[in-house]
Amino acid sequence: MCSARPHHLNRYVLGSVKTSFTRKSPAKKLFSIVGPQSSLIGLTAVCQSPNTVYEHETPNFDTVCGVGIRCMDPTLKFSILLLLLGLGCHSWGSHNSSTAVNASPIKNDFEHCERVVKKWAFSSLQQEVKDKHTLRDLLFFLHVPRTGGRTYFHCFLRKLYYSSLECPRSYDKLRFDPRKQQCRLLVTHDDYSMMSKLPRERTSVVTILRNPVDRVFSTYEFSVEVAARFLVHPNLTSATQMTRRIRAKTKGVSTLDIWPWKYLVPWMREDLFTRRDGRKLRGSNNFQGKDPYNMEEIVMPLHKFINHPIAQEVVHNGATFQVAGLTNNSYLSVAHEVRHCVHKYKLLGDHVLQVAKKRLDDMLYVGLTEEHRESATMFANVVGAQVISQLGGSNSSEESATDSKSEQNYSDSDSKPDNNDLRNRTPNGKESEFASPETVEPAKGNMTVEELMESYEDCISNLRKSQTLRHNASLKRISPANFTKEARLQVPEAVLQQIRQLNHLDLELYKHAQNIFAKQHKRNFGITEIWRRMLKSSYGTGIKVLSLGATLVLLLLAFHVFVNAKRRTSKVKV
Structure with a gap:
């Protein structure tokens, strides 16, 4: 008679059988497939006899029912083999199918x-620009923020x-109407897709x-400042x-209406209030650390801002997306999908x-912020000269009077605060003595x-003074955080490297802009011409003084040589 042995004993029985077979035994192959703990044999029938097999004993195939070769029906053996092979193939196929489905x-x-x-x-690269060095009827100043x-x-x-x-309504695309008669100047943070609304030719x-x-x-600092x-x-x-x-x-345009500040300023504003409320709850006014870019109790740290x-979405590689016309403020219907794909697959950014x-x-002109004086001089000569030539005598006193009555009340994002109580005020609350950009008089x-x-x-002298006062007044409210060029040197190299990686497209575009700037400089100014223009410019005064001094020294030297030569001649005659 055979009876059911407990499952934990079955494991040992099967294990013993497996380890005792010779290499050539066909039964060993079967057990190698089934395994000592196969779920196919939940209960193994073992004969109740003195020959019952345990782990340390040699099995007797005549007495081990369901395991021994003689006890097992050949059809059953073949069926088990097919079943096991089918399960294995199904498992392997399912794994590969799953991988293929996920990869597809x-x-x-x-x-x-x-x-x-x-x-x-492809469609963007097909657009050709003819005679790009000549100013046309409409000048579109594509203003990349913080440049x-x-x-x-x-x-x-404005001069x-x-x-x-x-x-x-420059800087306010919702009210922009390029069809206005005599519309000659557009200055905006809108991206290049604005050209789809303009007469391209x-x-x-x-x-x-x-x-x-x-x-x-600068983007981080200005967002916090405002x-x-x-x-x-x-x-x-x-x-x-x-x-x-x-x-x-x-009627003016607020900073909160302008890209990208309409996203960045409200975000930073909420963050500053949250941190201030947290300090009040904790009753803490003691701030540790001297790095203004990492004062977490007061302002969002720079390393968190960039991540x-x-x-x-709106800061990293912002210049490239703006010049390409693909910001989240774009007029192009395909812009969102293209930008999403480039963010997802960096390879497509090229x-x-x-x-x-x-x-x-x-473009007619490409300037560099770091080359301020050279860029300004080139702008005046490349763009300014052509504007003066085109407009001629149109800047008459009559037009000036009309202009003063104009309904347009423009306010640039970098110069006008959102709260009128803070407008053009010093830290003491008094009106600033410096003219704001809105009151700068155009040249007559x-x-x-x-x-x-x-x-x-x-x-620019007045503009910088006004900007400095406003900057200092704002940062006093988040003291001791104070953003300066010296403070930037404290930012860890790891953060700087991350900024470079996040702006890899902008870095390449900036290098290209530097090459364009060098070519513009060479094309528009020879050495003699540059010298002449610098002497006539306001910051050429120092050069004039040096030139005059050098001339006087040369004259004195020549006079000295002449006197000495005359003395030698007199001695020879004597």
């Missing part, structure tokens, strides 16, 4: 993205163009680029309500970079390039 969507998604990006890039474009607008373009010639584009690392620093102006309010609710009331009463999804490079190549009548440069120098 990824491959298909990349191929789809590649098609979308390449199609957009110094505000200075060019107030101190150059050249009256407000009556500006396209309505009658439009010239200019821009300024900045070292990407410095631009990220947000800090709201800390005069007791809480965030009060600040937002007051802002809505002020914006409803004024936030909002910064990923197509966007090539389009952005070509756009720079086709015709002018020369040299006069334009002199006017520019005076303008």
